[in-house]
Amino acid sequence: MTHVSLIPTALANKFPSDRPTVGYGVHRVVGLETEFGIHAPAHPQASHSVMSLELINAYGHKLTSEGTNVASTEWDYNEESPLSDARGWQMPRSIAHPSQLTDQALANNAGQDIHMLVNLILPNGARFYVDHAHPEYSSPETTNPIDAVIWDQAGDRIAQQAADHIADANGAAEMILYKNNTDSKSVSYGAHENYLVARDLDFDELSDHLIGFFATRQIITGAGRVGIGSLNDRTGFQISQRADFFEEEVGLETTIRRPIVNTRDEPHATPESYRRLHVIIGDANLSQYSTWLRVGMTSLVLSLIELGELPMVELAEPVQALQDISHDPSLQTQVLVNGRGWMTAIEVQRIYQEAAQTYLDRYGIDDQQSLDVVNAWAEVLDLLEHDPAQLADRLDWVAKYQLLNGMRERHALDWSNAKLAMLDLQWADLREEKGLYYTLVSRGAMRTIVTVEQIQQAISMPPTTTRAWTRGRLIDRFGAHLAGVSWESVLVRPFRQGPLQRFQLLEPLAATADDFNGLLAAGKPQLTLEDTPENQTELTQLLKQLQPYRVTGRK
């Protein structure tokens, strides 16, 4: 496979040769995951795992009943190893918390496999599946923050369409989905970001930089929460949904003793070239603007870390700082930065923003997406400092806080009032007629940065710039001839006979629409299982084009 890169050659030549880089500006391979809250108000005792299963299966049913293919085979877990750790050791299964074993098929109480689909791979290249007791959408791989927003928001619509499909069934109980991160009792669930970074980048260097950035970026990316403490034992409002659920600085866990920097190392890509940075600290954002900045700012910071050009900001007490910052929506809280003194989160973020600006200037990076992010980042920091209310049309936490304060004033409520907790919850309700975020959007009170049409299209079509194109389009066109699909592999069995042919798509930037247009072009009809000369010809062509990715024997 020839080496492919996102970085234009002229720019790559300007980068220091001793610093391996796999992205530039805001351009980087990224995918977003959302674990949705799931609730059936009329059936409080309903099993969350079973509801999640029903939801996933409902979406599979919806697609197939509309004549759309979906890869509903068992997920190809050959490559999945969630217990391998970035620091180079394997955690013995016996000491892993049972809930960490995401690569086990679900079983019922009697230990028998449940014969429902736990996992779908969709024509848009995403994965929609049951993770623990939540439905989860993992977006296809994208290469810039705008695309990341589009396919993330497509996931929200997909999940809601699944719930609507259940609601259409006779006698079905209403199932409500929430794009939030806590039930404000004791439980948190994630909205993870995945960024590919250069494998040769020293992991300790990476995590040392990320701790300060992650502890402070919440003032822009937070989704807002009513209640303080992981057990919700104090009243009030805080900036982040997730902050109170973090206990460590660096570690492998994602469900207990959560770390600010997660070390899970499953690149789902050429391991010699890439590490997948698995970011578990973020809040799920309804706001497109918040999601866009979350991905854009983080991508920029990673580009600087790869080049060794990010100033070091070392928090004296990162976990405490994370929570102190979250607990103060006035943004006045200062945290101790070693060697720099006491600083507000705004001041810390300015260090990163200014470094990003300097980096773009130095290398002459002037593409619109990179400039838009760095400029918006500066503007948001200025407004947070001087007039945060102006950000109520952009940032989740500010918009939510404005509504909460309006309600408190109007009805003379204190923070313990259930109405405020209801508002917090309903902000994230994915039903467009109920969700308060959608209410604001429909009134023009919340900015959007992508169109309804773009989101609509991304429900069924993959991004063109990554291997997700081949994954999604293969499912749509050749689904009848696929035996298995995962992030980095495809199993083909033409006409359901003969030996399986296995193809590995380890390079996320190969097998894109540029490589596979024609055969996998949009609008081409599905290939049936009928063994006709035409179908034979198309399959032969497909296998020929896939030949460079062919692997023989299983690893």
Added chain:
Amino acid sequence: MAQDQQRPPHQRHEEDQHIPDPLPEGTPSPGSASAQSADLDSLLDEIDGVLEVNAEEFVQGFVQKGGQ
């Protein structure tokens, strides 16, 4: 370093913490203040209309199982 161990000038103790209103009392551009507040009033009317009525029970019932 000596500065490291001092409390910062603006740091407040959690229990004393007053959560300030982010809506500025400052100096909005002329003519926009009343329009903004009318907008917010109308928005709150709509929120009041769409918010689940049985808030206490609804919020209590929203219990999730562990996640990542």
